Amino acid sequence: VLQEKKIIIIGCGAGGGTAAQFARKQNRKAKITIIEKGNFAQYSKCGLPYVISGDIKNFDNLIEFSKEWFNKSNINILSNTSVESIDKINKKIIVKNNNSITKKSYDSIIIASGSNPQIPPFENINKDELPKGFHFLRTIEDGKKILKEISNIKKATIIGAGLIGLEIADSLYKKGIEINIIEALPEILSKTIDKDISNTIQEKISKTINLFTNYLITRIEKKGRDYKLFIKNNATFEKITIDTDLVIIATGTYPEIKIAKEAGCEIGVTGGIIVDNKSQTSLNNIFAVGDCTEYLDFVTKKPISIGLGSIVVRQGIAAGINAAGGNYTLPEGFLQTCTSKFFGFELASVGPISNNLDKNEIISSKYEGLSLPNYYPGGKLIKIKLIIDKKTGYILAAQGIGDNISLRINTIACAILNRMNVEIFRKLETAYAPPLAPTLDVITIVSDIAYKKLKRIN
């Protein structure tokens, strides 16, 4: 018998929206309410750079599920509404809309409060009131502002060379804007891939854009309608001045946990709300999903905070089903499979980067080969790195660059999820046809290399 559960979801991002949909699928009698502080329903934040670039026509296209869609699915969505607090004793949630405060009773809550942008320690810059010309790109509103400003600018600066910073840089570059990227660390993409792989990208994109790695911004000076950025190299102390018309800050995020923390949800070492394999917090009937949460890395079993759309959606499925009375268990950690495309590069990775593993306990192999048999014209170079466990031979992680690398990394993700030994994985029968794939794919060759290194040691 289905229970008439009252489910309140805080936030209508990919996590909250997905949770609502799966709660509805699980339990057609559930009373589901989404409380969203913004004005839109569920839209793709990851898609924002591609509206800037023009690949996607306009911001409305990013709306995956409209308010009407939710209403048709009998999901009540309160937009422009914020959550003040959770009253656990009376099982009520206190919400605010237009200065009017109301209470809504719940059986389960799903917290999908997302994250806040991190801001580098600039002189004179207040996060909540960025000066004109300074932007984040985290909402449709941000995107619209940027799109308006870039129509007549020549130079843009992106602070932060992570996946999102590089995606934004590429989108502005496609508009004919000269690009500076300033990164505080010596390497780009340092959270996503190892140095030896990112260096390949770094070398090539620095021919297209002005890439300043290992630089910190020391001072910002307004110069007419534009800005001067004073930057200093962390190692050499060299100082450079950059003129720019626009600055986009993409230096990461931190979990938004205020409501959860006040309600008593346990917060983890990464600053996120701790959730388990049901996406439940430390409190009964309170679930959490997405960027505000902390869960485990599948390989290391260490806590990680979540910042990938693919993970957010999977947590949303789990929380939605579980909050609605079902039973959905996630694997014991996330693989963090991810991919991106910028400046002509396709990049993908799965599992922890080497820095998050004990160097003495791993073996890595690298291989660069063609996507097609040597005799068939048009094969593209694919570079791939595999990391295995020195004791067990288990596949732990992989990273790569090249055409359709994400689909190859998915296969390795499947191997990791199965705790598969490289000795067997290297024998995987991959599909072969001259115009499509070689008899031995790069994923099997890089595995064979790793296995041989392993055998030499053991």
Added chain:
Amino acid sequence: VLQEKKIIIIGCGAGGGTAAQFARKQNRKAKITIIEKGNFAQYSKCGLPYVISGDIKNFDNLIEFSKEWFNKSNINILSNTSVESIDKINKKIIVKNNNSITKKSYDSIIIASGSNPQIPPFENINKDELPKGFHFLRTIEDGKKILKEISNIKKATIIGAGLIGLEIADSLYKKGIEINIIEALPEILSKTIDKDISNTIQEKISKTINLFTNYLITRIEKKGRDYKLFIKNNATFEKITIDTDLVIIATGTYPEIKIAKEAGCEIGVTGGIIVDNKSQTSLNNIFAVGDCTEYLDFVTKKPISIGLGSIVVRQGIAAGINAAGGNYTLPEGFLQTCTSKFFGFELASVGPISNNLDKNEIISSKYEGLSLPNYYPGGKLIKIKLIIDKKTGYILAAQGIGDNISLRINTIACAILNRMNVEIFRKLETAYAPPLAPTLDVITIVSDIAYKKLKRIN
């Protein structure tokens, strides 16, 4: 200590050539001899249609490893030489070159004798002496003859609508030739994919070419330089006459086992030489690889004869290493992962087709979805079918059509090799980025559908 093993390899196709290379890598002291009845060293037979189409410039490009290459690797290659018999008692192999017969002693033999073309029971047609205008496309010599003839023809007929028949048809179609395909069975690709998937292809390609499924050729009549083919429908008995300038026969192959059989190797129900997971025959020190062999289907554990380049190469690796004193074990059967591209279709499959499984013991699911998130332009439709075991939920097989389907099928191949339950596979974290992949890939959605069907039953 490495043994100075004498290894004789019969045949320098992909299987024999690969075996030689891996024997050499395993044992630098081994004395390796390849006996090849043709004049070329290792070349790609699978690549032949793409020379016809012009995608590959000329037949020499197909040579992956030349005689010089083998000689440099200290592998002795005797071309234009055939094997007469194996003298097991004296451990000698009797070979013939230009009517001179010699004996060569061996420690191990690797039989890579390939297959022979099957020929439909035509009136007046002798396999060893095809009439002018009739061809196989199995060797560079065949390819050269066809390429010469097609320069001034208008109509070609391909007999057999399997993978190879369709690849050949596409290659001639690209040359502007009108194409007939005659298939004796009601469906195309009946050995590779299920009817519900092949029908999608059948419908679309029959708009481009004249496809006669369920037709047998009853009579062939020479008409000047060309031919009239009289065909009859197996069901309706309708008779049609086809004019054609050229006929290519692609109705499958059967294993070439003469030498192996005479030597006493056990022959299996499929007509191939039985080999085990070391690619060894029933006789000590005699290995066999490729189209002449019979091994197991990984899923059903039933014997299959081998006809895929990807498998041939993997057997070659195993036989080469094992014959040279190493130890390489193949999985307990082949997944038969395969892919092909013709008339704009990309197709891939892994595991047995439904007809080779017990219908009462399986559940299948189908899904058609986009390769990209809905909001990102340019996503391509991908159709995918998954077959799981009704009792255990194990993934048994998959088939699909669409862009990069082979790489998606590889991921499912990895799942099958791990005897993975669909319940877990549907939770696989696939890589996501708007211009590259949706948050939930078609492989995870089709798995979720299968799981739900499974749950409804159990």
